Amino acid sequence: xxxxxxxxxxxxxxxxxxxxxxxEVWPEVLDMISKCNIRNYTIFHRDSMxxxxxxxxxxxFAADMAKMAADKTTQEWWAIMEPMQEPLADRxxxxxxxxxxxxxxxx
Numbered sequence: 001x002x003x004x005x006x007x008x009x010x011x012x013x014x015x016x017x018x019x020x021x022x023x024e025v026w027p028e029v030l031d032m033i034s035k036c037n038i039r040n041y042t043i044f045h046r047d048s049m050x051x052x053x054x055x056x057x058x059x060x061f062a063a064d065m066a067k068m069a070a071d072k073t074t075q076e077w078w079a080i081m082e083p084m085q086e087p088l089a090d091r092x093x094x095x096x097x098x099x100x101x102x103x104x105x106x107x
Contacts, residue, residue, distance in 0.1 A: 004052075004099070004100075007098045009086030010045065010050050010086065014084035028073040032067075037057045038057075039055045040053070
């Protein structure tokens, strides 16, 4: 299992809508997240920033992310979420959410 942390901005005028959508996530989106070997997925908010944490239990992250990106329902969900988000200006090429480096963990 590998832990992932990610960071992205959320437009303040869209935050309440973003929260509402996530309070009622489409079941097909949740199913695809599970099928792509993601567990314990959590999104936190503070000061117009979203921090995501999840655990990946698969053995080919790139293939699972490609599978998720190819899913029609996930694409529809992202089409609603992406305009509400503000990616960090210094993110790496190809990133939407900025990947964070894990520097400490304890169970």
